[in-house]
Amino acid sequence: MPFTVARPVLLHYLANPPAEDRSCDINIKLLNSSGTLSLTKVSYGFQTRYNLHISDPSMIGLTSSEQRLVERAVTDLVLAFNLNLARTCMSKLTSEPVPTDVRIKPLETRVTVEQTEEGKHITVTETVFLRDSVHITMKSTEEADEEQILANSQRIIKLNRFDLKEDSPRELINLSKAFSEYESAMSTFDRLQIFKHLFNALELSTNWDGKDRCGSVLDSEIASISNNEQSEIEEWRHFYNRTKHIDRTPTHTSEYVQGLEKLTLFLRHVREACKCVILNRLAQI
Numbered sequence: 001m002p003f004t005v006a007r008p009v010l011l012h013y014l015a016n017p018p019a020e021d022r023s024c025d026i027n028i029k030l031l032n033s034s035g036t037l038s039l040t041k042v043s044y045g046f047q048t049r050y051n052l053h054i055s056d057p058s059m060i061g062l063t064s065s066e067q068r069l070v071e072r073a074v075t076d077l078v079l080a081f082n083l084n085l086a087r088t089c090m091s092k093l094t095s096e097p098v099p100t101d102v103r104i105k106p107l108e109t110r111v112t113v114e115q116t117e118e119g120k121h122i123t124v125t126e127t128v129f130l131r132d133s134v135h136i137t138m139k140s141t142e143e144a145d146e147e148q149i150l151a152n153s154q155r156i157i158k159l160n161r162f163d164l165k166e167d168s169p170r171e172l173i174n175l176s177k178a179f180s181e182y183e184s185a186m187s188t189f190d191r192l193q194i195f196k197h198l199f200n201a202l203e204l205s206t207n208w209d210g211k212d213r214c215g216s217v218l219d220s221e222i223a224s225i226s227n228n229e230q231s232e233i234e235e236w237r238h239f240y241n242r243t244k245h246i247d248r249t250p251t252h253t254s255e256y257v258q259g260l261e262k263l264t265l266f267l268r269h270v271r272e273a274c275k276c277v278i279l280n281r282l283a284q285i
Contacts, residue, residue, distance in 0.1 A: 003065045005054040010047040017189040018046040020099045025139040032147040061157035080153035089186040178204035198270045199240045205277045226273035
């Protein structure tokens with residue numbers, strides 16, 4: 001029996017994830033649209049809410065309306081969106097930061113009485129507290145290529161990553177691990193955790209063939225696929241190591257502090273490198 005699929009999805013910025021002091025108003029423009037997918041904006045705030053509608057579910061590999069299969073296919077489609085988008089993250093999860101409640105304790109009114117020649121002079125002193133708060137809304141438009149999204153979605157769903165077996169190909173298992181890390185990065189709002197998830201995905205997808213590349217060998221392999229400078233990848237790797245281990249030398253401390261200062265820039269570049277490697281591997285399966 002013919003059917004369609006629809007569900008709400010939430011969008012936010014990778015480098016400026018939802019926080020108490022900012023909202024996002026994201027417009028998504030679908031390129032090369034066949035009408036299979038449509039995104040209708042519902043509202044914006046900490047995340048921008050859209051309704052994702054799939055008019056022909058067979059285009060994302062769905063031949064059954066069984067709920068379990070539908071949820072898996074939509075999860076793969078959201079991953080395909082995130083492998084196409086550059087600045088924006090699409091998530092099935094919603095979360096609204098709750099601001100810390102600050103309550104000013106009122107000071108007692110101070111009354112002084114002074115006897116003067118004219119009589120009593122009464123002074124009443126009250127303290128008024130003023131607190132400032134700033135909230136900004138970031139607005140942008142990003143393009144997403146429906147043709148590429150559908151093609152990658154079909155490749156992902158054919159991997160059947162939700163039903164891995166002991167005899168599943170090693171490449172498939174390692175790539176599935178990379179998918180999970182990448183998806184976690186798209187649904188996490190802490191910049192440092194986003195970076196760690198992205199670098200994990202980058203390392204797992206690079207070493208999908210079972211070769212334990214590390215150090216400069218890992219940097220070189222990533223650079224050859226992603227076209228990033230090897231020195232840039234080395235900087236990411238050193239910072240990632242500092243997020244996992246204690247700092248024992250001034251060099252370690254410097255790498256960690258400088259990495260935090262560059263974190264927003266790192267996120268954009270690591271995501272692009274990650275997308276290049278994952279898509280490279282996906283095309284080979």
